[in-house]
Amino acid sequence: MADLRKDPVTGRWVIISTERQKRPSDFQIETVTIRPDGLCPFCEGHEDQTPPEILAYRNGSPGNTRGWEVRVVPNKFPALRVEGTLDREGEGLFDRMNGIGAHEVIIETPDHSQTLATMAEPAIEKVFWAWRDRVLDLKRDLRLRHIVIFKNHGASAGATLEHAHSQLIALPIVPREMAEELAGAKRHFQQKERCVFCDVMRQELKDGTRVISESADFLAIAPYAPRFPFEAWLLPKRHRSRFEEATSGEFGSLARMLKEMLQRMNATLLSPPYNLIVHSAPLQEEAGDSYHWHIELMPKLTRVAGFEWGTGFYINPTGPEEAADVLRKAKL
Amino acid sequence: MADLRKDPVTGRWVIISTERQKRPSDFQIETVTIRPDGLCPFCEGHEDQTPPEILAYRNGSPGNTRGWEVRVVPNKFPALRVEGTLDREGEGLFDRMNGIGAHEVIIETPDHSQTLATMAEPAIEKVFWAWRDRVLDLKRDLRLRHIVIFKNHGASAGATLEHAHSQLIALPIVPREMAEELAGAKRHFQQKERCVFCDVMRQELKDGTRVISESADFLAIAPYAPRFPFEAWLLPKRHRSRFEEATSGEFGSLARMLKEMLQRMNATLLSPPYNLIVHSAPLQEEAGDSYHWHIELMPKLTRVAGFEWGTGFYINPTGPEEAADVLRKAKL
Numbered sequence: 001m002a003d004l005r006k007d008p009v010t011g012r013w014v015i016i017s018t019e020r021q022k023r024p025s026d027f028q029i030e031t032v033t034i035r036p037d038g039l040c041p042f043c044e045g046h047e048d049q050t051p052p053e054i055l056a057y058r059n060g061s062p063g064n065t066r067g068w069e070v071r072v073v074p075n076k077f078p079a080l081r082v083e084g085t086l087d088r089e090g091e092g093l094f095d096r097m098n099g100i101g102a103h104e105v106i107i108e109t110p111d112h113s114q115t116l117a118t119m120a121e122p123a124i125e126k127v128f129w130a131w132r133d134r135v136l137d138l139k140r141d142l143r144l145r146h147i148v149i150f151k152n153h154g155a156s157a158g159a160t161l162e163h164a165h166s167q168l169i170a171l172p173i174v175p176r177e178m179a180e181e182l183a184g185a186k187r188h189f190q191q192k193e194r195c196v197f198c199d200v201m202r203q204e205l206k207d208g209t210r211v212i213s214e215s216a217d218f219l220a221i222a223p224y225a226p227r228f229p230f231e232a233w234l235l236p237k238r239h240r241s242r243f244e245e246a247t248s249g250e251f252g253s254l255a256r257m258l259k260e261m262l263q264r265m266n267a268t269l270l271s272p273p274y275n276l277i278v279h280s281a282p283l284q285e286e287a288g289d290s291y292h293w294h295i296e297l298m299p300k301l302t303r304v305a306g307f308e309w310g311t312g313f314y315i316n317p318t319g320p321e322e323a324a325d326v327l328r329k330a331k332l
Numbered sequence: 333m334a335d336l337r338k339d340p341v342t343g344r345w346v347i348i349s350t351e352r353q354k355r356p357s358d359f360q361i362e363t364v365t366i367r368p369d370g371l372c373p374f375c376e377g378h379e380d381q382t383p384p385e386i387l388a389y390r391n392g393s394p395g396n397t398r399g400w401e402v403r404v405v406p407n408k409f410p411a412l413r414v415e416g417t418l419d420r421e422g423e424g425l426f427d428r429m430n431g432i433g434a435h436e437v438i439i440e441t442p443d444h445s446q447t448l449a450t451m452a453e454p455a456i457e458k459v460f461w462a463w464r465d466r467v468l469d470l471k472r473d474l475r476l477r478h479i480v481i482f483k484n485h486g487a488s489a490g491a492t493l494e495h496a497h498s499q500l501i502a503l504p505i506v507p508r509e510m511a512e513e514l515a516g517a518k519r520h521f522q523q524k525e526r527c528v529f530c531d532v533m534r535q536e537l538k539d540g541t542r543v544i545s546e547s548a549d550f551l552a553i554a555p556y557a558p559r560f561p562f563e564a565w566l567l568p569k570r571h572r573s574r575f576e577e578a579t580s581g582e583f584g585s586l587a588r589m590l591k592e593m594l595q596r597m598n599a600t601l602l603s604p605p606y607n608l609i610v611h612s613a614p615l616q617e618e619a620g621d622s623y624h625w626h627i628e629l630m631p632k633l634t635r636v637a638g639f640e641w642g643t644g645f646y647i648n649p650t651g652p653e654e655a656a657d658v659l660r661k662a663k664l
Binding site for chain 2: 001002003004013017078079080096098099148172178180196203225277311312315
């Protein structure tokens with residue numbers, strides 16, 4: 001018998017389809033392999049092949065040359081641009097505005113062969129600092145309402161280049177998914193005077209069946225109503241609404257836990273493609289008490305797409321209790 | 333400069349990214365080809381390879397034998413089942429219910445080599461009658477709140493079998509996407525005393541740039557804020573909230589327009605994989621004046637997925653005006 005489960009934040013229902021119950025070996029996984037590429041524009045020494053850098057952590061070397069650890073450049077084919085004024089316009093029934101915003105690429109390492117699962121923890125931590133620095137800078141532009149930081153790893157998860165990188169999109173609107181998450185969290189807070197994510201963490205720690213790993217600062221769980229098989233969330237134990245408010249100590253802990261989590265996925269799911277999304281409160285929004293930043297990690301194991309896209313309705317063949325069990329027992 | 337556009341029903345914003353503007357030839361399309369398959373369980377003569385039929389349009393032949401035009405069977409690996417009672421349960425913060433519902437497969441033709449783009453119009457019309465008959469039957473089960481009828485065509489759109497078929501899932505809840513569409517339509521109606529879809533059709537007919545084709549009963553448009561390149565909607569001109577309320581004449585018109593639309597897609601987009609979703613008001617819902625049933629058609633041209641899934645935020649590289657122009661001028 002299948003199970004219908006409701007996400008306590010967004011109210012989204014998913015079907016956990018036990019008839020189709022799937023173990024890792026039942027998926028046709030497109031293992032991500034990194035091949036050497038002499039022409040890669042993100043490699044050290046090829047700095048002239050990207051637009052000029054916005055930010056780089058360097059050992060004193062001049063901009064746009066060798067000698068960096070993390071490098072941020074504008075996306076060569078940006079979905080949005082900072083230049084121009086934010087014009088809003090109605091066309092009869094319809095509403096539009098021009099594409100003001102930012103679209104940046106964070107090159108996570110100068111070394112083509114490395115990934116977040118293999119890099120040293122201090123190097124991963126620097127990626128978080130770069131995310132943070134860019135958010136703090138863009139936040140000063142009051143036209144921008146929300147920033148999404150995300151990572152596509154592997155071609156079938158949407159990556160067009162193999163070299164480890166994440167992306168940042170700053171938007172003049174709050175996207176619907178975020179607005180709903182925020183509204184759900186506010187609703188819970190109004191009723192209970194407590195953060196829903198803090199409540200979820202307390203319950204998961206007590207119950208234990210969906211916990212993947214735990215450290216002093218973070219908790220990794222398979223969420224109660226996951227949309228995708230082996231979906232995992234990384235939540236900071238300390239309540240904060242925004243990623244950029246995390247402390248240096250928390251970034252260190254997060255580097256450790258994220259690396260370990262990716263190693264768990266690689267060990268049990270044959271180095272799958274994945275998407276990582278940082279969920280953080282919108283820029284101009286008062287969400288201090290009710291919203292709780294976190295990271296959602298979704299290995300891409302299934303091909304089915306359009307139906308879920310079209311209906312917002314998800315059928316997941318792997319229960320989170322089983323997924324947590326597999327990931328928890330991964331040999332690292 | 334990119335364009336941010338808001339869907340007038342759901343309030344969903346999308347980026348129409350003109351920097352990445354894409355013509356049909358820029359996509360890597362996985363053309364769907366149908367190969368003969370002697371083992372196909374949906375072919376005529378293989379009726380014993382599916383669960384017993386729920387419905388079939390036959391020329392007097394006995395059930396589960398040859399001699400049918402459309403045949404409906406339970407899904408062999410159903411996401412939900414009708415048997416059992418609908419138990420609702422809380423687990424602390426979390427809510428669940430057991431998977432009561434239905435999951436059926438509509439085999440659209442006995443002939444393996446046919447598709448909705450090649451079948452005769454009266455045969456396509458019979459597929460709509462089968463959808464309707466199943467909805468009218470399932471509707472009597474008051475535990476069910478919503479029925480989604482959809483079609484995955486081609487492996488990369490999620491089809492596991494090549495033989496032309498659609499699916500029906502009946503749910504004990506209204507999925508979030510539907511609930512939002514319904515709420516948006518109600519909001520518009522409360523403000524204006526008019527159906528938002530009727531308003532959209534009036535504006536599109538006046539403007540013309542997003543119209544793909546028009547008949548006495550139906551209008552095919554590229555929507556103002558499409559999530560996917562070459563997305564198309566087929567709307568009945570006569571206001572009705574439910575698919576199953578359409579008349580025989582309308583089903584005839586729809587068969588003609590859907591076939592023609594699929595031929596337009598096949599001619600200009602190299603016979604792409606696609607998803608088709610019937611949007612119709614939930615079963616136990618009063619939506620007569622505000623909601624307007626329609627069909628959404630989404631060719632699967634891009635691979636990017638996880639980011640959009642995770643954020644509810646869509647970047648579309650092809651504007652609807654250009655998509656409509658290409659589809660309108662298709663050589664049939």
